[in-house]
Structure formats: C-alpha cells, structure tokens
Amino acid sequence: MAKTRMAxxxxxxxxxxxxxxxxxxxRAVQDAVWRNSISFAEAFGFEKSDMLIxxxxxxxxxxxxxxxxxxxxxxxxxxxxxxxxxxxxxxKPDGDGVTILANAAIVISFDMERRTDTAGAGMEDKxxxx
Amino acid sequence: xxRLILEMGxxxxxxxxxxxxxxxxxxxxxxxxxxxxxxRSCGYNHRDMVVRVTIGVQDxxxxxxxxxxxxxxxxxxxxxxxHGGLNIEGDAxxxxxxxxxxxxxxxxxxxxxxxAISGSADG
Numbered sequence: 723m724a725k726t727r728m729a730x731x732x733x734x735x736x737x738x739x740x741x742x743x744x745x746x747x748x749r750a751v752q753d754a755v756w757r758n759s760i761s762f763a764e765a766f767g768f769e770k771s772d773m774l775i776x777x778x779x780x781x782x783x784x785x786x787x788x789x790x791x792x793x794x795x796x797x798x799x800x801x802x803x804x805x806x807x808x809x810x811x812x813x814k815p816d817g818d819g820v821t822i823l824a825n826a827a828i829v830i831s832f833d834m835e836r837r838t839d840t841a842g843a844g845m846e847d848k849x850x851x852x
Numbered sequence: 853x854x855r856l857i858l859e860m861g862x863x864x865x866x867x868x869x870x871x872x873x874x875x876x877x878x879x880x881x882x883x884x885x886x887x888x889x890x891x892r893s894c895g896y897n898h899r900d901m902v903v904r905v906t907i908g909v910q911d912x913x914x915x916x917x918x919x920x921x922x923x924x925x926x927x928x929x930x931x932x933x934x935h936g937g938l939n940i941e942g943d944a945x946x947x948x949x950x951x952x953x954x955x956x957x958x959x960x961x962x963x964x965x966x967x968a969i970s971g972s973a974d975g
Binding site: 727 | 854857888960
C-alpha cells in the first residue's frame with residue numbers, strides 16, 4: 723500500500739508588522755506541529771525517521787516563502803514543502819502594508835505495508851471501513 | 853492499547869463565568885486541528901478507539917464532565933477534571949475570564965507486528 727497517510731495537522735501563523743511571509747509560514751507549521759504529540763512510530767514499531775512529513779503552506783505570495791526555512795522547523799522526517807496561493811492578507815487600516823496570515827497543513831505518512839506472513843492476519847477481520 | 857496521539861487545546865469563557873463552556877471549547881480547539889487518517893488508510897475502526905480527556909480549570913467542581921464528553925464525536929470518552937487552567941480577574945466584570953486547558957488522548961489496539969516499512973529487511 724506504499725505511502726500511507728496517517729494524520730493531518732492544521733495550523734495558522736501570522737506576521738503582524740514585518741510583512742514576512744516566511745515567518746508567518748514558520749509559525750503556522752509550529753502551530754500545527756506543537757499542538758499534537760503523535761506516537762505512530764511507537765505504536766506501530768517504526769522508527770521516527772521513517773516518518774514522511776509533507777508540509778503545505780497557503781499564503782497570498784507563495785514566491786516570498788523560503789521553503790528551506792519552513793522545512794527546518796520540523797524535528798525529523800523526510801518530506802517536501804509545497805507553497806500555494808492561499809492564506810490571507812489583511813490590509814492595515816492606515817493603508818501602509820498588510821498583516822499576513824499563513825495556513826499550514828502537515829501530512830504525516832509512512833511508506834508501509836501489511837506483512838505477508840501470518841503475524842497480522844487476525845486483524846484483517848476488523849478492517850471495516852468507518 | 854497504544855496511544856496514537858495527544859491533542860492539546862485551550863478554550864475560554866470571557867464573560868459568562870461558565871467553566872463547562874470553556875472546557876467544551878478547549879476540547880473543540882484540541883480536536884479541531886488534526887485528523888487521524890490512519891483509520892481509513894489502515895482499515896481500523898473508529899469504534900475500537902478509546903479516548904481520554906483531561907480538563908484543567910481553576911474550579912474543577914464547576915465543570916459538567918458529561919456535557920464535555922458529549923461534545924466529542926466518538927470514542928466514548930472518559931473525562932477527568934483537575935485543577936489547572938487560568939482565571940484572569942478584572943475590576944470591570946463580576947466573573948473572572950476563564951481559560952480551560954484540554955488534553956485529548958486517543959488509544960488503539962495496534963497489531964504492530966502486522967505492519968512493516970516497505971522495503972525494510974524484515975518487511
């Protein structure tokens with residue numbers, strides 16, 4: 723079954739005054755990651771380094787986001803950073819610049835599969851779609 | 853039972869002095885920022901999930917734990933209320949501003965020996 727999505731984490735970050743899209747994106751990723759503590763590696767007997775962490779950022783100016791800086795926030799795991807047009811820019815009341823809101827979605831996956839030996843066969847009966 | 857995730861959140865009741873409302877909002881904040889896709893992806897059933905909720909507020913006795921439990925969509929949650937959270941007293945109103953903390957833990961019986969990382973030596 724290869725790359726298997728295990729969880730989605732959602733966060734929001736802002737840059738109130740500096741107009742820094744990367745900073746807003748970094749904060750959105752931090753908000754998403756540090757709200758939850760995920761123990762999939764422990765539960766499934768995998769290594770944390772097996773975790774695939776894909777980051778998706780939405781901001782109004784995607785080109786202004788430094789993907790490497792966003793990726794550096796993550797504690798471990800391989801994966802990519804994708805920046806799309808989204809988030810929200812809110813004009814300041816005095817007309818001088820914008821307040822930036824960034825959305826972050828973090829997808830946690832493992833490249834995993836069912837063992838073909840008998841060890842896990844008993845669970846197949848419980849594999850009912852929710 | 854293995855713990856899959858700990859979700860954390862805060863909720864407030866700014867003017868009403870309602871600890872249960874703050875607690876329910878904290879739970880909503882905790883569970884609303886993540887989604888456990890593995891039930892669908894790996895063929896597990898939500899009904900096998902066990903959920904434990906811990907609420908922290910300054911007046912634990914004022915929280916209706918049954919109402920907090922009802923605010924969760926599934927997992928037949930067990931709710932514990934402890935002393936925690938934060939109250940902010942102010943001169944301008946009779947009741948304090950209430951902050952509740954919520955920890956929501958999800959547990960599942962995982963057949964770890966039935967899974968392997970693709971391409972690993974023992975997979």
